[in-house]
Structure formats: structure tokens, C-alpha cells
Amino acid sequence: MRILFTFFILIYCFSSSPWGFFAHKEINYHACFTLPPEMFGFYKTNVDVIRELAVRPDQRRYVVEEESPRHYIDIDFYESKVPLDTLPFYWDSAMFLYGEKVLIDHGIVPWHILKVKYWLTQAMRNHDYSQILELSADLGHYIADAYVPLHTTKNYNGQLTNQHGIHGLWESRLPEVFLSDYDFFLGNAKYIHKPLLSIWMALEESFSAHDTVLNLERE
Numbered sequence: 001m002r003i004l005f006t007f008f009i010l011i012y013c014f015s016s017s018p019w020g021f022f023a024h025k026e027i028n029y030h031a032c033f034t035l036p037p038e039m040f041g042f043y044k045t046n047v048d049v050i051r052e053l054a055v056r057p058d059q060r061r062y063v064v065e066e067e068s069p070r071h072y073i074d075i076d077f078y079e080s081k082v083p084l085d086t087l088p089f090y091w092d093s094a095m096f097l098y099g100e101k102v103l104i105d106h107g108i109v110p111w112h113i114l115k116v117k118y119w120l121t122q123a124m125r126n127h128d129y130s131q132i133l134e135l136s137a138d139l140g141h142y143i144a145d146a147y148v149p150l151h152t153t154k155n156y157n158g159q160l161t162n163q164h165g166i167h168g169l170w171e172s173r174l175p176e177v178f179l180s181d182y183d184f185f186l187g188n189a190k191y192i193h194k195p196l197l198s199i200w201m202a203l204e205e206s207f208s209a210h211d212t213v214l215n216l217e218r219e
């Protein structure tokens with residue numbers, strides 16, 4: 001009975017993963033090949049680990065209570081359109097304005113990316129290789145999530161517009177079907193001087209596309 005129960009839990013977990021396990025793995029894998037020479041050797045050696053660990057943050061959602069809000073932010077709770085100018089970019093200012101509960105209830109992906117980046121820097125300073133791998137894979141996951149238009153809206157699964165299931169369609173089905181058509185010539189990774197600002201720019205881009213995603217599916 002216990003085995004059967006575990007089996008169904010696993011089926012449930014594997015069938016409802018945001019960005020799809022497949023897409024997250026591909027994204028982490030390809031990201032490794034954009035790194036500068038000083039980093040590339042280490043990441044190339046461990047590229048399979050980075051790829052496999054790409055889905056760990058989604059798996060954690062089912063066992064760690066605090067995990068879920070780290071993957072999204074309901075920007076439309078705060079703003080109706082871009083540019084984003086209502087919700088403060090910095091955690092402390094946003095906390096001051098809305099309080100921690102509101103922020104957590106509506107997702108904290110921008111601030112969590114920054115936190116993971118900080119942990120990763122510490123792991124690199126400490127030459128903690130297993131942590132470097134785990135945190136790099138986590139960072140790839142959360143950044144990928146920030147680029148998903150449906151991760152920036154309350155209507156994340158089309159449930160408010162009778163488009164149930166659009167999340168899985170966009171994140172799992174489409175990449176699985178069209179992967180061979182995607183352009184993987186990504187160029188080189190660039191050093192980002194203001195990470196939080198870049199995260200918000202990515203979220204602004206994602207949020208500005210969420211209407212299009214919903215409209216195209218409806219059409």
C-alpha cells in the first residue's frame with residue numbers, strides 16, 4: 001500500500017512540474033556553455049549534474065513549505081502594466097510598503113534569485129564544490145522561471161480566464177515539441193553589475209508578454 005501511495009505521489013510530482021522537467025534541464029545544460037573560460041572547465045566536467053539538478057527546486061515544492069513562492073511573482077497584484085513602478089525593487093522597501101506576508105503570498109522570485117546568487121558566491125569563496133553545483137543548478141532554475149510570462153501573473157494557469165492547463169502547455173508541451181526549432185546560439189555570458197536590476201528587467205519583459213501568451217492560446 002505504501003509503495004502504491006509513493007508511486008502516485010511521484011506520478012503527481014512528475015506530471016505537474018512548472019517549466020517542465022525537460023525544459024529546465026535543457027536550459028541549465030545550455031547555460032553552462034555560455035560561461036567564460038575560467039569557469040567553463042569546472043562546469044563542463046559537471047554539466048550532467050547541473051542538468052539533472054535543474055529540477056530539484058520544483059521537487060522541493062512538495063516537501064518544503066517555503067519553496068513555492070520562490071518560483072514566481074504575481075506582478076499583476078501590484079501593477080496593471082509595464083513599466084513596473086509601483087512595487088519597490090528592493091526587499092526592504094517592498095517589505096516596508098506591503099509587509100512580509102503579502103510579499104510571500106504573491107511570490108518572491110526576484111529576491112530569492114539574489115539570495116541564491118549570494119549563497120553561490122559564498123560557496124565559491126569556500127571552494128565548496130558540492131554546494132557550488134547545487135546552488136548553480138538552483139540559480140539556473142529560478143532565473144528560468146523568472147523568464148516565464150505565466151510566472152508573473154495571478155492567472156498563472158489560465159484559471160481566471162477559463163484557459164485551464166495553459167501553464168503545462170507553455171512550459172512543457174511546447175518546448176518538448178519544438179525544441180529542434182529553437183536557436184541555441186546563445187553567445188557568451190556577460191558579467192552583470194546590477195543583478196537585481198537585471199532580474200527586474202527580465203520580469204518586466206515576462207510580465208509584458210503574459211497577455212500575449214493568454215491571447216494566443218485563446219485564438
Ligand SMILES: [Zn+2]
Nearest residue numbers: 018058071145
Ligand atoms: Zn520552478
